[in-house]
Amino acid sequence: MVNIELVKDLCQKTESKIVMVVVDGIGGLPYPGIGRSALEEANTPNLDSLAAISSCGLTEPVALGITPGSGPSHLALFGYDPLKYEIGRGVLEALGVGITLGPSDVAARGNFCTVDESGIITDRRAGRIPTEENQRLIESLRSISVEGIEIILEPGSFHRFVVVFRGQGLSGDIEDTDPQHVGERPKDALSRSPEAAYTAGLVNRWIAEVKKALKNERPANMILLRGFAGLPEIPTMSQAFKLTPAAIAGYPMYRGLARLVGMEILETGVSIKDEVETLTTHFDDYDFFYVHVKDTDSSGEDGNFTGKVQVIEEFDSLVPSILDLEPDVLIVTGDHSTPAKMKGHSWHPVPFLIHSQWVRTEEVEGFGESMCAKGNLGVFPALGALPLALANALKLGKFGA
């Protein structure tokens, strides 16, 4: 059982330092023909030695059997109940392209699409136009203005883009304009609540201008919007847990997630080596570091078992550099599992290791799913990772007399 409210009540500021390395999608399944997961197959002498002086277990990101997206699974690791704080799709997309969202911004995910002369959708993705074409169109749409709001546009890959509406009194409680089917018309932006009626009106006014501007384009002559959302109201990690946290992540979405909970975002490169160098440079300045390793997830999503093994081995080679910093607490885990066999996120519990001078250690042969299943932490909610980190950093006072 995890009780975050109690943790908030009991936490105190100390000098001790916590490093939480999130190896994205680290968990896996036995791979066909190999019989071991990528983590088990990888040659990881440093993680294996670390596991032998750590407590191990498996985390459940959200709930039994539930496959999480990156948003909820990261929130849980940062100590925020992912069922309490939901991050809308539009927000996550905006974070992913590096837009810094303000508290009253509303973000949505957009597609260029094709409509026929009567306005009926014939292709929801406009034939997956080249990214360069997307960039040209977005550049032209940036000249459209709607009174009362600022509109921020960022192209994505192929037909995808992100739009952010910035202004006073906006609400993200708006239905998708994408009917999800060809043969129908794009829907108007409809408010789900009275508070969102004003925003829906502005969005529709903007869409009308976009429609005009794209009239003579082919195949991308219209847009569809989905996942309207504003930022959730969420306390910072400093407010909630009295931490001074920093994020080291090469990819925009993870920097965005960290910014959501009030982490300082440190400039870094995309390689794990860059990230560990950034950690080293700034080690004196913060007491909580979130370090994100992305490519385990990407290779898992691609079904690239060997690639995932290589990323894990690359990370392993940098573990001694992290230990050299002598953090009071070091956690190595993932936000969820991404088995190469499944080519996607999965519900399987995630290997977890915590090292401090206050852990019960394990008799283990190496860091991996099977070993963690026998670990002394058992299977526990990912929401318990931060309480465990704080406890091992001696940042939690006693409950009751």
Next chain:
Amino acid sequence: MVNIELVKDLCQKTESKIVMVVVDGIGGLPYPGIGRSALEEANTPNLDSLAAISSCGLTEPVALGITPGSGPSHLALFGYDPLKYEIGRGVLEALGVGITLGPSDVAARGNFCTVDESGIITDRRAGRIPTEENQRLIESLRSISVEGIEIILEPGSFHRFVVVFRGQGLSGDIEDTDPQHVGERPKDALSRSPEAAYTAGLVNRWIAEVKKALKNERPANMILLRGFAGLPEIPTMSQAFKLTPAAIAGYPMYRGLARLVGMEILETGVSIKDEVETLTTHFDDYDFFYVHVKDTDSSGEDGNFTGKVQVIEEFDSLVPSILDLEPDVLIVTGDHSTPAKMKGHSWHPVPFLIHSQWVRTEEVEGFGESMCAKGNLGVFPALGALPLALANALKLGKFGA
């Protein structure tokens, strides 16, 4: 942690098929002089091989230390919180004798008893009259009618029977008429809430007629009623989980429990072989099958360790026939433990095995309590069985972006 509301939100209809075999009371304790449980003592080559390609663990039926009845323990396995949906004793007894209950029926469990000339109870069980005598009395009581309701009576064993009151506007919120002690009078049926006052009046009118009818009988000259209850309001598995479920159970109570959650009840015999044949015949027609194996529980209740071992071995011999059907997910577990050493249900967590192409497998020697305690699923709530089944059948979408 299990979150059924989230599971309901995320579940989707697919072609994949789930078979959940509930081996009633499968869990046990080391038997005196043997030192192993019935499941461990049984020769189960097929379950042992299956365990080696499955994920294993132990389920907690309701809560730590709680011994469940068949009602709550089955509800949990079907994905219904047993603390939210309570099945009254009367309802369970009615299901047990094969009465199909309607939504406004009120059922109660009855005893024939003996009262003296002043109406004081001298024997709460009427000397445990022979079942044939019970049947004769029930037959005669069937001629009693009360205006406004239909009354359905079914004899049980010895002094026990079931009565169902069927009509409009009835409520089961009524206190027992059984004072639980000799030397007192049978109580009137008293309503616990204003909604039940009308029903209580009808019940009392019926009891008065029964009293007259039994006046000259000995020793069974009066009745006591307990456990008044109507059906809980419960969504069907189709509504809740988008499944098309079927139940294969030789005994009426389990068919009744399955009917409660909207399963189709398939005609079958009482032997395990009959049940597996029924499964084979109907395998194309449903996507969720509940298969109930009863005699493990009965032999456990009787303290018959050898009998329980034999039933488990009989089931084991039929496991290959189930696997031949190639279900996408196969679960083998129990609803609770029934250690022969205890001659009754117990609170001990229940061996659980789930096989699909998406499980983390175990290094195990065989299916049993000790092995499951080391399984990679750990100890988890029985309410998590259905979410795990749905996840492994790829019937759950991703949570969050």
